Amino acid sequence: MPRASYPGGPVSAIFRGALASNGVTYNPHPNGWSCNFERMQQYDREGRLHFPRVAEGALRLKMYADESSGHRVQNLWEDIPPIGAQAQERLGYPTQKPVALLERILAASSNPGDVVLDPFCGCGTTVHAAQKLGRQWIGIDITHLAIGLIERRLNEAFPGVAYKVHGTPQDLAAAHDLFARDDTTKKEFEKWAVSLIGAQPWRAGKKGADGGIDGRLPFGKTNVALVSVKGGKDRQRNHIDQLRAVIDREKADIGVFLTLHEPTAPMKAEAAGAGQFAIDGFDAVPRIQIVTIEEAMRLRERAVRIPLARTDVFRKPAREEDTTRQQALDL
Ligand SMILES: C[S@@+](CC[C@H](N)C(=O)[O-])C[C@H]1O[C@@H](n2cnc3c(N)ncnc32)[C@H](O)[C@@H]1O
Known part of the structure; x- marks a missing residue:
């Protein structure tokens, strides 16, 4: 002043x-x-x-x-705060940037209709800003987790937004292919599968120590569902048994067995034997739920039955006013 x-x-x-x-x-x-x-x-x-x-x-x-017409922007930008722990736009991706920062960069360096490329797009902040500002865009990321998160982010922020995903399985055959081609740890397959139902990878890279738990899905105030992904053909009743034991050990409420292949009858029986989980005032749901990848691809988050709306693992992005559709890019 x-x-x-x-x-x-x-x-x-x-x-x-x-x-x-x-x-x-x-x-x-x-x-x-x-x-x-x-x-x-x-x-x-x-x-x-x-x-x-x-x-x-x-x-x-x-x-x-x-x-006031404001100040001309200088080389050092200190007026856009980083995303804090309680920030409204925080999604939970570790390297997330504020969308206001990317909006400024794109507004200064491109015109509406231009194509913006972010080859390491993470949780998609650049893509979000580009969509908001009426630019066309291409986002690339190596992890399925990031792609799943971007899809969710775009759908929430720009209802009806049109885009195409290349490289992640779009049908069951492609899911089998991803599993077959993934390296021996199958981590990418697991992260992709877990992202389908909106869960968060569980201590990625420490599978052995966690007894086959690959994802975590908090819901309610303090409740949690743990997810175990199974891509191989080998399906035994004791896989369900093991999941039950881990749920007890971790004091979790629900176990989700996410399988690429149809479960066997003994597996279903074992799951049914685990009983129900209930929260006062809500319908009870099976304590152990077997979900096929096919169901997860079709129903996404609705494939898992939880008694309350989930606490967002990756928080829900706010809806943007501008729902500009980008033209199809010939990829
Ligand atoms: C720093 S993050 C980007 C965060 C992003 N700016 C945002 O605000 O959401 C970098 C991203 O690069 C991705 N990445 C790393 N190596 C890659 C590669 N070879 N090809 C494509 N993406 C890659 C990682 O998965 C990670 O999501």
């Missing part, structure tokens, strides 16, 4: 309004007042002057946001 003060002269005489209102006589700055007397009086009449409580304080001119 710029400083304003009366021109030289006996302050008490010039500035009766202030004297009357708070009984303080303001003295000029040693270098003199910085705007002319008439202008100062005008500001005073318009109620635009702020009077400090003590005479040594500086008189200030009130400025309103819509009167």
